[in-house]
Amino acid sequence: MAVLVATVLPILVILVLEDNLVELGHLYAFGLLGAFLLSSASVDAIRWREGVRGWKLGIGLCTTVLVITAWLVNLMLQTQATVAGFLLVGAGLLLAVGTQQRWFSDLLYMHPTVKRRAERMIAESEHGLEVESTAEILSLQQAEAITALYPSHTLVAIRSPSPGVVHEAITRERGLGGKVIYALYVVERTGLFVGASEFEPDEEGIAALQAAVQAGEREGFEVIPIWTVSHNAVEGIARAAENLGVRALVVGVSQRHAIYHLLRGHVVAGLTRQLPSHIRLVLCT
Secondary structure: OHHHHHHHHHHHHHHHHOOOHHHHHHHHHHHHHHHHHHHHHHHHHHHHHOOOOOHHHHHHHHHHHHHHHHHHHHHHHOHHHHHHHHHHHHHHHHHHHHHHOOHHHHHHHHOHHHHHHHHHHHHHHHHHHHHHOOOOOEEHHHHHHOOOOOOOOEEEEOOOOOHHHHHHHHHHHHHOOOOEEEEEEEEEOOOOOOOOOOOOOOHHHHHHHHHHHHHHHHOOOEEEEEEEEEOOHHHHHHHHHHHHOOOEEEEEOOOOOHHHHHHHHHHHHHHHHHOOOOOEEEEEO
């Protein structure tokens, strides 16, 4: 999607303007000054957050003010380029939000052919994990096969070592008389590239699952570490919760920066829509 947007939109602009190089130059100035403004303001924001003060911050702020002035002058003098530029920026923002919220990938994977291909590649990835992985981590298919031996009412979805979230899941399961919880890490591969030749879970996933197992051992609880792959983390988590037959899904809400909250918000909102009604979504910090 990113490659298509980056190539098709400029081609459309050139086709519309044809041989009007002056207007094309005005659009270029709109974009160039806008990009300079964002870059300069971002550097200022980073310096401020890192506690940088004095002449370095002052020079950066002066540069930002000069770029803002140049951009505003360009906006007022080049009316047509300004209107066209804002329309293109609006289209880009719409595409960005749609990509972040997985609107396009969800539509893509609703197509029967793509859906079947994705399911086949997920199965191949899990089989590759079972054959090649050296870590003591189960694929979702392997975990499904042992649910009768290790029954549990609770699944915890993790992205990083989260002992507090694991403790919350253990407390809940212990209250129901259980002795086992499932810990899930989903590798999210976007676009059509759900499968991959590299079947070993990434270091972040291994560390997160191993930390969950260790947290369980400290509390005398069995934690079953599970790994799967999906084009969308929400789809992978919901699929695992349903296939494992749990009654509750525990998800941690991190205290990280705004972008992380935006991504986490997508996951929580998606799970709210996609989880079966009999599975309770439990959020904890």
